Amino acid sequence: MLRRLDLRGSRPSPSELLALIPRAATDVSAALDAARALVDDVRERGEAALLDQAERFDRVRPPAVRVPAEELAAALAALAPDIRSALESTIERVRAASAAQVPAPERTVLADGAIVEQRWQPVARVGLYVPGGKAVYPSSVVMNVVPAQVAGVRSIALASPAQAAFGGRIHPTIAAAAALLGITEVYAMGGAGAIGAFAYGVPGIGLDPVQRVTGPGNVFVAAAKRVVQGVTGIDAEAGPTDILVIADDGADADFVASDLVSQAEHDELAAAVLVTDSEAFAARVLERLEARVAATKHAERVRTSITGPQSAVVLVDDLEQAAAFANAFGAEHLEIQVRDVDGTLARIENAGAIFIGPYSPVSLGDYAAGSNHVLPTGGQARYASGLSAATFLRPQQVVRYNEAALREVAPVIAALSGEEDLPAHGEAVVARFGDRA
The missing domain is CATH 1.10.287 (Helix Hairpins)
Structure with a gap:
């Protein structure tokens, strides 16, 4: 099921490790021309282009791009009590964790009358993208909006694709989550066109340009972010999700298998990687993986993901080599399920978020941990970080002599x-x- 990569008995150099890393066959640059054409179309034709693109890609023409306030209020009123309670709990936890990400201002006195002050200034306006596609992501509304609010952003616009199942409106749970957070500027628009609309504005619908665009999306969203970078700031060019688990023979094979399946569920291009120093443990995980895949709702999607070139079981000599592989991989989600947690964690340099022990699965971070689930994918964790309050802040030095x-x-x-x-x-x-x- 998972392809096998055996590194035992070798010590690849950092460059050799990078060449060995399993990756999904996605190429943002291949989508650049198409994304640029869609962005330019929105610049030239505004709302008409957004409506046409929704009809083309989402198979429905929205009644309006700007979501009316009464639609947001109605969605919140109709939200199931258990979902509202879950969202409120997630909001509270993410707000508390995000508050810790705002640096305190500092004042450095270099001499009498020579002062340099460091302050962190929020951008004034942001555009937050919440994808549609194979699932509905109210949690991504929370993960985008809350850190922006904590950072002090005054003007927040949110976009999500029109849904054919809801007559061209955005998904009602997305609308409800936005309303719950007090977001009133919401647009039924998706894909590259939405990113272009955020960057350049659409005066006809009251959409002013933003200073930063954040949020995950497909390869065309990532390509559009690259197109508009320089006109507006971006968080990252998000791609298919990934999980890497470092585990020894003391870990629970079923726990590990279930976590690999949980991320493979997102997308056929999602990466699921196990790195272990125990061949016997790897065999147990593969056995449990067969059972887990067969039993899950999206079995076909999961099977495509874990049998793809981006997924693998990697056999290593020891945990030092496991950490070296993880650093080269730069996982979006890194789980560490080993006896020597502290020693292994000390060797980790590159990861979007790190989940320690058998009771900290990635699913916890997706919803209720308080951490942010908008994280660098495709190895970008080697040089980039996840979404946080700091994403919406700019350091500024104030000089007083x-x-x-x-x-x-x-x-x-x-x-x-x-x-x-x-x-x-x-x-x-x-x-x-x-x-x-």
Whole structure:
């Protein structure tokens, strides 16, 4: 079922490990031309383009792109009590964890009258994307909106694709989650066109451009983010989800199998990887995996995922080699289920989120842990981080020097500006002192 990659008896270099990493056959660059055409169409034709694109890709023409306030209120009123309670619990936990992600302002006194202040300023306006597709994601509404609110973003717009099953409206649970969070600017639009609408605005429907776009989506959403980057900020080019589990023979094989299936359920291109130093344990996981796949609702989708080139069981000599492989993989979700948790965790450098022990499954992070589930995919965790309150903040330095403090460093400025052949830099300092220099 899972293809086998045996690294025992070898010590691949970092570059060799990168070449061995199983990946889904997705290429954002291949979708760039199509995404650019859709973005340009929205720039030129506005709402008409969004309606046409919904009809083309979502198989339904929305009654309106802007979701009326009464529709949001009605969706919230009709929300099942258990779902509302679950959303409220998730909101509370994510809000508490997000608050810890806001850095405190710092004030550095370098000398008497020489002060540099560090502050974190929120962007004023953001566009948050909640995908449609194979599932409905009210949890992604929470994961996008709450950290933006915690960061202090004043203006929040949310988009989700029109649903044919609901007459061209967004999914009512998405609408209800937005209303529960106090979001009133919601649009029935999806795909690359939605990203273009956020970046450039659509005056005809009151959609002003945003300063940052966040949220997961398909390859065309990722490509559109690349197209508009530079016009607006983005979080990441999200791709198919992935999970990597490091486990030894003390782990529960059924727990591991169930966690691999839980992420494979998302998409046929989802990656499910087990890294272990025990061939016997790997065999037990494969046995339980067969049973789990056969019993799950989306068995065909899961089977396609775990038999794809992006999924594998990786055999290693020891946990040090397991950690090296995990660092090269850069998992979106990394589970550690070993006896030596602390030693293994100490070796991990690259991961979107890390789940420790048998009772911290990835599903916990998807919904109720308090952590954010919008995470870097496709190995981007090697250089990027997940969505957080910090995503919506910009560090700014505020410089406060008085005359005496500036006079003290004037020779430094004169020396360096002269060396760089930028004498006017030094002259701008001397001008402040005149005959008093």
